[in-house]
Amino acid sequence: MISLRGVSLVYPNGTRALDAIDLEIAKGSFVFLVGHSGTGKSSLLRLLYREQVPTRGQVVVEGTRVDKLRRSKVSLLRRSVGVVFQDYKLLPDKTVWENVAFALQVTGARTKDVMRQVPRVLDLVGLAPKSRMFPSELSGGEQQRTAIARALVNNPKILLCDEPTGNLDPANTNEIMDLLHRINLKGTTVLIATHNALVVDRMRRRVIRLEDGKIVADEERGYYQSSAPTGIVDLPLVRSRSNGYGANPLLSE
Amino acid sequence: MDTGRIRFFLSEVRRNFTRTLGMQFTAIGTVAITIVLLGAFLFVRQTLGAIGDDAIKKIEISVFMRDGATGAQTQAVLAKLRADPRVRSVVFVPKSEGLRQLRERLRGQIDTSLLTANPLPDAFRVRVIDPGRVHEVASFARKQHDVANVAYAQDAVQKLLLVAGVLGRIGLGIVALLVFTAAIIISNTIRLTVFARRREIAIMQLVGASGFYIRMPFICEGFIDGVLGAALALALLALARSQLMPKLLVALPFLPLHQVDSGGLTFALELLGVGAAVGTVASWLSVGRYLRA
Numbered sequence: 001m002i003s004l005r006g007v008s009l010v011y012p013n014g015t016r017a018l019d020a021i022d023l024e025i026a027k028g029s030f031v032f033l034v035g036h037s038g039t040g041k042s043s044l045l046r047l048l049y050r051e052q053v054p055t056r057g058q059v060v061v062e063g064t065r066v067d068k069l070r071r072s073k074v075s076l077l078r079r080s081v082g083v084v085f086q087d088y089k090l091l092p093d094k095t096v097w098e099n100v101a102f103a104l105q106v107t108g109a110r111t112k113d114v115m116r117q118v119p120r121v122l123d124l125v126g127l128a129p130k131s132r133m134f135p136s137e138l139s140g141g142e143q144q145r146t147a148i149a150r151a152l153v154n155n156p157k158i159l160l161c162d163e164p165t166g167n168l169d170p171a172n173t174n175e176i177m178d179l180l181h182r183i184n185l186k187g188t189t190v191l192i193a194t195h196n197a198l199v200v201d202r203m204r205r206r207v208i209r210l211e212d213g214k215i216v217a218d219e220e221r222g223y224y225q226s227s228a229p230t231g232i233v234d235l236p237l238v239r240s241r242s243n244g245y246g247a248n249p250l251l252s253e
Numbered sequence: 254m255d256t257g258r259i260r261f262f263l264s265e266v267r268r269n270f271t272r273t274l275g276m277q278f279t280a281i282g283t284v285a286i287t288i289v290l291l292g293a294f295l296f297v298r299q300t301l302g303a304i305g306d307d308a309i310k311k312i313e314i315s316v317f318m319r320d321g322a323t324g325a326q327t328q329a330v331l332a333k334l335r336a337d338p339r340v341r342s343v344v345f346v347p348k349s350e351g352l353r354q355l356r357e358r359l360r361g362q363i364d365t366s367l368l369t370a371n372p373l374p375d376a377f378r379v380r381v382i383d384p385g386r387v388h389e390v391a392s393f394a395r396k397q398h399d400v401a402n403v404a405y406a407q408d409a410v411q412k413l414l415l416v417a418g419v420l421g422r423i424g425l426g427i428v429a430l431l432v433f434t435a436a437i438i439i440s441n442t443i444r445l446t447v448f449a450r451r452r453e454i455a456i457m458q459l460v461g462a463s464g465f466y467i468r469m470p471f472i473c474e475g476f477i478d479g480v481l482g483a484a485l486a487l488a489l490l491a492l493a494r495s496q497l498m499p500k501l502l503v504a505l506p507f508l509p510l511h512q513v514d515s516g517g518l519t520f521a522l523e524l525l526g527v528g529a530a531v532g533t534v535a536s537w538l539s540v541g542r543y544l545r546a
Contacts, residue, residue: 049459078461089456093268106462111257154460
């Protein structure tokens with residue numbers, strides 16, 4: 001399903017974001033990717049939807065060598081991989097419905113399919129009643145649910161989430177995690193990069209811990225704070241103030 | 254036909270337009286100015302061409318026979334000239350007719366009754382098919398037996414051809430420069446639109462829009478800029494023609510303006526086509542560059 005072999009990523013400025021990563025993620029699994037900011041979580045996700053190309057190594061998604069994918073084929077990959085971000089990336093001048101439909105329309109989908117798929121995903125995320133509202137009229141959680149609906153509307157096999165709850169309060173965070181869990185139960189592989197220890201600890205799923213671009217722990221039914229010795233103490237409170245990611249659920253709970 | 258798809262596409266194009274409305278006006282205006290000047294240039298060039306054609310058609314080679322040449326010798330030269338494929342027409346002017354025409358021309362200037370004998374030889378007036386070969390035909394005529402002299406407005410012909418050629422090149426250069434300017438401005442407009450819509454573009458790329466879907470609204474935008482600019486220019490040109498042409502015909506009656514077809518549908522469509530092509534090509538070239546950046 002997802003497989004990385006000997007993957008390294010060095011940015012043009014010399015920063016080594018990922019260092020010799022080997023990783024397998026099975027179809028239909030639910031996986032957390034944890035670690036400090038700047039430790040390579042987002043870089044790893046970006047490799048999977050071909051926003052980045054590895055400096056070395058192989059990236060295979062759904063049987064496709066993503067690292068060798070031609071530019072013209074990238075759009076096809078992106079339709080089978082949904083992506084959700086911390087800042088939602090919704091279009092402010094489009095309604096919920098239009099934001100979700102947009103993802104289908106720009107792939108040249110037929111109107112018939114748009115009319116069938118959009119209500120389906122809006123129903124799934126529970127936003128059908130608010131489909132005519134604009135993002136500015138929604139709560140953060142609702143905006144993120146819109147973004148998730150948009151990521152799912154093409155029926156992707158994989159859903160990548162980069163800090164999906166980073167801007168959300170605990171109640172909304174739980175809602176979103178429940179939603180992601182339900183999506184996973186329907187067979188979609190879900191990969192979540194997060195710093196939210198509470199979320200990780202509550203779910204007890206596979207946890208992959210990155211440090212300085214390397215995998216330092218990989219546990220089934222793991223915790224945010226790995227039981228394996230890592231040598232580095234995680235300090236989410238301090239980090240949440242300095243990295244500007246906004247409210248940290250640990251602070252408000 | 255999937256009307257929903259078309260509606261979506263059109264709304265995307267409309268969004269492109271309204272996002273950078275000021276710049277669209279600039280682009281349309283630039284195309285309009287370019288096309289107006291192109292139209293004016295073509296009009297001037299056609300007029301000059303018509304003047305040139307007129308003058309060139311009137312250029313004659315006068316071939317004068319040796320004094321005392323016999324009728325048979327004259328006939329031989331006439332036959333030679335008539336047989337030449339470069340020659341359009343040959344008119345024989347016997348010496349008596351030549352004198353009559355000379356008297357006509359000099360009437361009131363010189364007392365021609367003082368002429369007691371006819372000093373003129375028999376002559377031919379030769380017109381050629383291709384004005385560029387006047388010189389050739391003249392020297393061919395000069396080589397004929399019993400031909401005393403050949404005269405033609407050699408300088409006038411060469412200067413006319415030279416001026417027409419230079420004007421044509423200068424005009425073409427100006428138009429090329431204008432087209433280039435219009436293309437740059439459209440390209441810049443597209444860049445601003447790409448910038449204004451970078452969020453949409455990022456999301457389109459994220460959700461797997463094909464390159465075609467991402468580019469098409471921008472290419473349409475350039476096409477519309479070009480067509481609207483050209484349409485505006487055509488309106489201005491039509492106005493200028495209806496207002497100025499009657500005055501020009503009165504003021505400059507010697508110009509062969511009636512020969513210039515400046516109001517034809519083909520001409521209008523050509524200008525519209527130029528506008529559309531400039532807009533489309535400029536946006537086509539720039540959208541790829543700015544999308545990648």
